[in-house]
Amino acid sequence: VRRADLCKKAAVDSSVIKAMEKKAILEIYKQEVSRLGSYQAETVDTQPLSEQQVQAVANIKQQWEQKEVVLLHGVTGSGKTRVYIELIQEALAQGEQVLYLLPEIALTTQIISRLQRIFGDQIAVYHSRLNNNERVELWYAVASGQPIILGPRSALFLPYQQLKYIIVDEEHDPSYKQYDPSPRYHGRDAAVVAALIHQAKVVLGTATPSLESYYNAQHDKYGLVTMSQ
Numbered sequence: 001v002r003r004a005d006l007c008k009k010a011a012v013d014s015s016v017i018k019a020m021e022k023k024a025i026l027e028i029y030k031q032e033v034s035r036l037g038s039y040q041a042e043t044v045d046t047q048p049l050s051e052q053q054v055q056a057v058a059n060i061k062q063q064w065e066q067k068e069v070v071l072l073h074g075v076t077g078s079g080k081t082r083v084y085i086e087l088i089q090e091a092l093a094q095g096e097q098v099l100y101l102l103p104e105i106a107l108t109t110q111i112i113s114r115l116q117r118i119f120g121d122q123i124a125v126y127h128s129r130l131n132n133n134e135r136v137e138l139w140y141a142v143a144s145g146q147p148i149i150l151g152p153r154s155a156l157f158l159p160y161q162q163l164k165y166i167i168v169d170e171e172h173d174p175s176y177k178q179y180d181p182s183p184r185y186h187g188r189d190a191a192v193v194a195a196l197i198h199q200a201k202v203v204l205g206t207a208t209p210s211l212e213s214y215y216n217a218q219h220d221k222y223g224l225v226t227m228s229q
Contacts (some may be wrong), residue, residue, distance in 0.1 A: 044117050046085055054081050056227050063223025069126045069192055071217040074227030076207045080161040084167050092147050096164035101191060103173035119148055128153030153187025156194050163198040164193045171204035171213055
């Protein structure tokens with residue numbers, strides 16, 4: 001119980017609380033409370049992978065042996081998010097970090113809640129509506145090894161220490177391109193560069209690949225994994 005809440009409820013001042021502490025009736029201790037909030041509900045286990053998803057995970061890892069970037073072309077409903085979750089769990093088991101990029105945080109609360117049900121407090125969500133204090137706290141959390149960061153293109157610039165995978169979901173979405181304010185950049189392409197800097201691997205996931213990514217996959221610059229069912 002917070003001391004201020006207890007004083008208010010009991011209509012006493014803090015001297016009464018101190019007196020009760022001296023008599024060993026109460027114990028007072030300090031606890032750091034995050035401004036970023038925490039996931040209170042219980043986490044759930046993941047569903048088993050389908051045969052198609054098992055094959056997709058295996059193919060992605062095989063492609064990564066030769067290439068840094070893999071385009072995951074999966075039709076709507078094929079279970080791309082479940083494939084991402086499998087890769088995230090693997091990275092977490094090795095003590096590494098994963099960046100999960102989304103085109104618009106405001107439009108993807110369903111994905112956020114789904115991942116939080118599985119990973120709980122291991123996920124930190126970065127977005128433009130954080131105040132300065134929250135930004136500082138999240139910056140330090142990432143620098144200290146926060147396992148999973150979920151955010152829009154600007155999350156690329158956080159201070160990762162052990163980045164293993166960058167997942168670019170809906171890689172075709174035009175929201176990844178920043179026109180204003182400067183600097184102008186494309187989140188998907190910047191993710192590929194960031195992965196080279198951090199020696200990480202990239203998954204570009206989509207049901208409708210962008211022309212650029214599909215061209216790169218067809219010309220053997222990127223790996224290509226298809227989920228057609």
